Amino acid sequence: MAFSGSGTPKSNFTTPKRLGTAFNSCTPKSNYTTPKSKRQDATTAYTPECFSNVILETPLRRRISKEKNEDGSNLTVAVRIRPLTEKDQAVIGGASNIIKVRDKELIIHSNSLGTDHIFQYDHIFWSCDNSSPIYASQEDVFTTIGKPLLNSAFQGYNACLFAYGQTGSGKSFSMMGQHLADCVDIDSDNYSGIIPRFCKDLFDRIAKLKRDSHVTVEVSYFEIYNEKIHDLLASSANKLPLKVREHPMWGPYVVDLTVKPVQTYSQLRDYLLIGNKNRAIAATTMNEKSSRSHSIFSVELCMSEGLRKEDNRRSKVSLVDLAGSERLGNSYSTDEKMREGVFINKALLTLGKVISALAADQKRNQFVPYRESVLTWLLKESLGGNSLTSMLATISPASTHLEETLSTLRYACQARCIVNKAVVNESPHDKLVQELKLEIERLRSIRDDMERTSLSSTSSVVVINDSQNEELEDLRSKLIETEAKLYLAQKSWEERFLETKKTQMKELAEVERYKDELESKLRILKTAEHDVTLSPYRSNFLEELEGVLTDDQKSLCDDDILEDIKGWCYNNGLICTFNTDSVIIQDLTNRKQACVQLGLVKYNNLSDIIHGLTWSEIRQDHKKLSKVEVLSSMNQIYQALAMLQPADSENTLSLLFAKVNKSLQGFETALLNSIKKNAGQKSVTFNV
Numbered sequence: 001m002a003f004s005g006s007g008t009p010k011s012n013f014t015t016p017k018r019l020g021t022a023f024n025s026c027t028p029k030s031n032y033t034t035p036k037s038k039r040q041d042a043t044t045a046y047t048p049e050c051f052s053n054v055i056l057e058t059p060l061r062r063r064i065s066k067e068k069n070e071d072g073s074n075l076t077v078a079v080r081i082r083p084l085t086e087k088d089q090a091v092i093g094g095a096s097n098i099i100k101v102r103d104k105e106l107i108i109h110s111n112s113l114g115t116d117h118i119f120q121y122d123h124i125f126w127s128c129d130n131s132s133p134i135y136a137s138q139e140d141v142f143t144t145i146g147k148p149l150l151n152s153a154f155q156g157y158n159a160c161l162f163a164y165g166q167t168g169s170g171k172s173f174s175m176m177g178q179h180l181a182d183c184v185d186i187d188s189d190n191y192s193g194i195i196p197r198f199c200k201d202l203f204d205r206i207a208k209l210k211r212d213s214h215v216t217v218e219v220s221y222f223e224i225y226n227e228k229i230h231d232l233l234a235s236s237a238n239k240l241p242l243k244v245r246e247h248p249m250w251g252p253y254v255v256d257l258t259v260k261p262v263q264t265y266s267q268l269r270d271y272l273l274i275g276n277k278n279r280a281i282a283a284t285t286m287n288e289k290s291s292r293s294h295s296i297f298s299v300e301l302c303m304s305e306g307l308r309k310e311d312n313r314r315s316k317v318s319l320v321d322l323a324g325s326e327r328l329g330n331s332y333s334t335d336e337k338m339r340e341g342v343f344i345n346k347a348l349l350t351l352g353k354v355i356s357a358l359a360a361d362q363k364r365n366q367f368v369p370y371r372e373s374v375l376t377w378l379l380k381e382s383l384g385g386n387s388l389t390s391m392l393a394t395i396s397p398a399s400t401h402l403e404e405t406l407s408t409l410r411y412a413c414q415a416r417c418i419v420n421k422a423v424v425n426e427s428p429h430d431k432l433v434q435e436l437k438l439e440i441e442r443l444r445s446i447r448d449d450m451e452r453t454s455l456s457s458t459s460s461v462v463v464i465n466d467s468q469n470e471e472l473e474d475l476r477s478k479l480i481e482t483e484a485k486l487y488l489a490q491k492s493w494e495e496r497f498l499e500t501k502k503t504q505m506k507e508l509a510e511v512e513r514y515k516d517e518l519e520s521k522l523r524i525l526k527t528a529e530h531d532v533t534l535s536p537y538r539s540n541f542l543e544e545l546e547g548v549l550t551d552d553q554k555s556l557c558d559d560d561i562l563e564d565i566k567g568w569c570y571n572n573g574l575i576c577t578f579n580t581d582s583v584i585i586q587d588l589t590n591r592k593q594a595c596v597q598l599g600l601v602k603y604n605n606l607s608d609i610i611h612g613l614t615w616s617e618i619r620q621d622h623k624k625l626s627k628v629e630v631l632s633s634m635n636q637i638y639q640a641l642a643m644l645q646p647a648d649s650e651n652t653l654s655l656l657f658a659k660v661n662k663s664l665q666g667f668e669t670a671l672l673n674s675i676k677k678n679a680g681q682k683s684v685t686f687n688v
């Protein structure tokens with residue numbers, strides 16, 4: 001990993017082995033540092049049998065020089081240790097817990113090397129065992145690192161929290177609350193993670209604000225997969241990858257990203273669920289993509305007080321769930337996995353480089369390679385810029401994950417050295433108003449001075465010249481103009497909110513249409529007499545089903561050539577899948593597949609094509625679901641949709657929309673659960 005080297009000063013000394021796990025008073029305080037010249041000697045020095053090596057891994061934090069008026073704050077770094085899982089226990093011999101926590105020190109014991117590594121952080125959350133007095137619940141984690149972000153946001157500071165750690169170490173559990181696929185209940189008291197708690201608290205606080213305070217909230221949600229940005233809140237028509245640009249004043253941003261204005265927690269929650277659902281569907285599509293993509297959920301606040309909205313502040317909070325940080329060699333068995341791994345590695349490696357560059361004593365103008373990856377480019381303001389930033393490093397306590405855990409902890413250690421310079425973001429409108437007001441005050445005082453001087457003088461002429469008066473008037477009208485602009489800006493937010501409602505109406509109509517279609521699809525599926533091979537992973541399961549039941553089925557019945565291909569496959573023990581423009585022929589015994597472009601198939605060259613097929617290796621395992629399983633998940637989907645009721649007079653549109661989403665969530669979950677039952681399979685073929 002990028003930082004095991006010089007960036008992380010280490011000191012070595014010894015602790016009596018016999019005193020074992022208690023790490024008693026023999027363990028020097030962690031601010032102990034071994035003189036540089038002696039470090040080498042410390043590890044090689046004679047160590048009595050009863051002693052084990054102790055390595056202090058905590059680097060000295062960069063100090064913020066107040067004298068130079070260098071206003072800034074270090075990144076807050078917290079570490080969370082999840083419980084041992086069944087998977088950890090399932091390894092041969094079972095994994096043991098190698099982590100201990102003492103105050104703000106985390107001690108990790110390496111059995112193989114007989115070494116203890118000691119780390120210090122701002123917060124350490126021990127979530128291994130809920131009977132422990134130091135157990136940190138979801139609520140504790142939120143209160144400690146989530147709430148301060150909210151406070152900062154209300155003061156007008158940008159804030160960012162990013163979760164970093166190896167796959168399965170608890171990033172999503174901490175950020176969202178449970179696995180993405182179980183996206184129905186994100187409000188459960190025990191499991192709800194930082195993001196839903198943050199959003200709920202946000203609206204609780206807004207409700208308690210003074211009556212003349214005005215806060216608008218907008219949210220966006222996207223993920224970065226293979227260096228491409230996917231909008232998780234985009235309507236289905238707009239799913240192309242998005243681009244990053246850099247604004248001279250506001251920094252890097254995602255072009256055309258969907259930004260949804262929200263007025264209540266329940267509206268925000270709906271968008272969170274939609275985003276999670278889109279992420280979960282994509283995750284299934286791309287074989288557990290969740291752990292391979294970085295997701296960024298952002299909340300933007302615009303606050304003002306009083307009718308004149310003079311005290312206008314803006315802030316943006318980004319809550320980031322990074323991809324799993326496992327190393328390349330460990331986990332990438334196929335080319336595609338390797339490609340993903342390279343991209344993740346690139347992003348996390350660049351993040352490492354950026355952290356390294358920022359953590360090093362920042363000489364002015366030191367190059368920080370933000371632009372080397374999309375992730376770091378977009379996090380530019382959060383790392384070393386205008387943001388109060390926290391990092392949550394999640395780790396597994398299992399002995400089997402020692403190396404990954406050490407690597408995460410060192411990464412986190414280094415991040416503590418970064419200093420950010422956050423400033424209150426004033427809206428440009430207000431800045432202008434503020435400047436104009438100051439200017440008017442200045443001119444007024446000039447005028448008053450002049451009047452006073454003129455009155456006290458013998459001359460009876462009051463000296464305020466026309467140009468000054470004109471200037472004054474000009475400034476006054478500028479002020480009115482700017483205030484009008486501000487009013488318009490507020491109004492445009494409201495207009496955008498109405499637009500969103502209109503879109504929701506459209507989506508609702510779409511769902512109703514869906515319901516009818518689904519009904520007819522179910523009817524066809526129930527009476528289907530021939531095989532239809534269907535993969536739920538290629539795009540959206542329902543969209544694909546539609547394709548199969550319309551075009552493909554029609555062509556299957558109408559086109560004799562396709563019947564012949566099917567017959568040939570059947571006779572040769574092969575499986576064929578019809579797409580709109582091609583046929584995939586699979587030989588599951590030999591794990592090979594070939595593709596026939598339908599445009600090229602004519603009766604006179606059919607046999608040539610079939611016998612000259614170009615075979616390639618099958619990259620994915622296929623598992624068949626029975627017709628009963630498919631139908632039962634379809635039934636659940638249909639039932640969920642059938643429960644939708646039209647809005648009655650008391651239902652607001654947003655409530656109705658929430659219902660629609662809940663139903664959609666319901667059937668997506670039903671489908672994902674069917675797929676999950678086939679754990680271990682990389683893909684599933686529905687064969688009815």
Ligand SMILES: Nc1ncnc2c1ncn2[C@@H]1O[C@H](COP(=O)(O)OP(=O)(O)OP(=O)(O)O)[C@@H](O)[C@H]1O
Pocket residue numbers: 081082083085127165166167168169170171172173174178179290291292322323324394
């Ligand atoms: N603090 C915790 N308490 C109880 N269970 C936890 C905790 N943290 C994680 N888990 C469990 O560990 C498993 C893996 O967690 P999670 O999915 O959050 O990992 P992750 O780091 O987000 O993985 P990935 O990078 O693959 O998305 C889940 O089953 C989750 O419920």
